[in-house]
Amino acid sequence: MVAEAQTPVRTQVPSRLSMRLGLRGWVYAGRYPAERYLYILHRLCGLGLILYLPLHVWVTGRRLQGPEAWQQTMAILSRPVFVAGEILVLAAFVFHAINGFRLLFGHLGCALGRPEYPVYPYPVALHRQRRLTTALMVLAGAFLAAGVWGLLTK
Amino acid sequence: MAEITGNPEGSVPEGGILTLRVARYDPERDRAARPQEWKVKILPGMTVLDALFAVKEEQDGSLAFRCSCRMGVCGSCGMFINGKPRLACNTQVNELGPVVEVAPLPNHDAIKDLVPDLALTFRRHRAVLPYIIRNDVAEMESPTREFGQTPEELARYVQFSYCLKCSLCLAACPTVSTSEQFLGPQALAQAYRFVADTRDAGLGERAGVVDASHGVFGCHLAGACSEACPKGVDPALGIQLLKRSLFVGPPHRAPAQVVSAFPEGYRTPEAAERPKAPPPSV
Structure with missing residues (x-):
């Protein structure tokens, strides 16, 4: 007890300052290259599609309530704001699906190249995937354009 | 960078x-x-x-x-x-x-x-068992000879062995920013560094740590870690190759065996057969 009494006691234990970024670390890509922005877009599209799913189930469920309810719902959905929403859903779906293929290739270690001796300028595997990334994004753009054309001319 | x-x-x-x-x-x-x-x-x-x-x-x-x-x-x-x-x-x-x-x-x-x-970084690093794991315990405890490894086999993992443990990759990683449980790019790339080493047979043991949602599957391939790395370690590549190893096994089928010992002072066995230089005359 005496020894304890003689030990200097800090009145306030020094704390640590948490620099954890939280959600800001997800949504802010700052000065990182394209793949980091694709990461944000992929997650936002995924979130949007999940939020859209209950609405989609509700809309198709209206079919069970008879032809009148269905016609009424279709009339509402033909308004420009909902058509714009449909285009957004289509864009999210196309991007999420095609970027998902890129990620799937990456997760299986494909199209990333092999490890190399790190000689400056240092090799980065995702840079080796840029041609595939560009091709897939062009493909996504083509699918989206075709889909929008179909939506607007139906 | x-x-x-x-x-x-x-x-x-x-x-x-x-x-x-x-x-x-x-x-x-x-x-x-x-x-x-x-x-x-x-x-x-x-x-x-x-x-x-x-x-x-x-x-x-x-x-x-x-x-x-x-x-x-x-x-x-x-x-x-x-x-x-x-x-x-x-x-x-x-x-x-x-x-x-x-x-x-x-x-x-x-x-x-x-x-x-950086204490958490080092704890994560230790969690992935960052050392050679083998089944021949006797050879590990009392080594008699070297384990063979070709330059090509070395090239499969040497990039990842340049890690400084500076923690820049963890500072750049978007998953680390929201999950303290995630092992992070540094530790996962180091796990692959040993998995890809032909002397190692520890994938099974490491899988218990890295084959989890807070392990390799917490990486969503944003690639920021590799951009931030000051030594070109490319942790994102290491993590993806580790995922593949968990599905199909390590790049080598069996751990390297000990090699025949060369005569003391010789780099190849044939060197001992060559004629020796005459003794100095002065």
């Missing part, structure tokens, strides 16, 4: 004045970071670490930061510099423009000013 991040247009010439804006934190009095600015005269070849030393020696001795080698080898001086995690000793101020903003590493606790707490 894969590219030269120079900014010649925004750079300040030697002899010019640099504004150094530092996010400071004193645990005895602060509850949040507070910015403080100093003006520093730019000298030839000045790095951000040199600028911090200039402040500490001439203007404010209370400024705290961690460093050791001053040549990009020890990984002690990781900081958040102008929006990216970088090594202060490896970053020239003339790449950054007239205002240099320095803060402690994101996704870490700051102990004081620019000193991050």
